[in-house]
Amino acid sequence: MIKYKLTCKDCDIMFDSWFSTSKEYERLKKKKFLNCHICNSSNIEKTLMSPSILNSKNNVKTKILNKKYKQAKETIAEYQKFVKDNFDYVGENFAHEARSIHYKNKKSSKGIYGTATKEDLKALKEEGIETETLPWIKNTAN
């Protein structure tokens, strides 16, 4: 015999019920043989209340967050590698180089990347030069 705490989704009461096995519970629920004593609803659910479940859930959440953070970091690292492979690094001359490409129609097979101040980026934008800011991790081992 197995005792379950059941709850009625309609009137929100809780009651205990005995079943021969957990399969018996599933079987009765499927056939809508489980009814609320108060409102006769068959909208009955088994309640899950266990502090250990809460703890393990928290751990899982932390694990997922760590994994996501790691993945995001890896994605940025991959992005950085792509940029390094496909763009020319111009360092702090970024604004200057961006202008020379834009105004002198300088043909460059590669794009450029480098550092620019917020003011630089704002000025470039006003001149119609679209730039993109990337998340960048410093000191990656490469």
Ligand SMILES: [Zn+2]
């Ligand atoms: Zn009910």
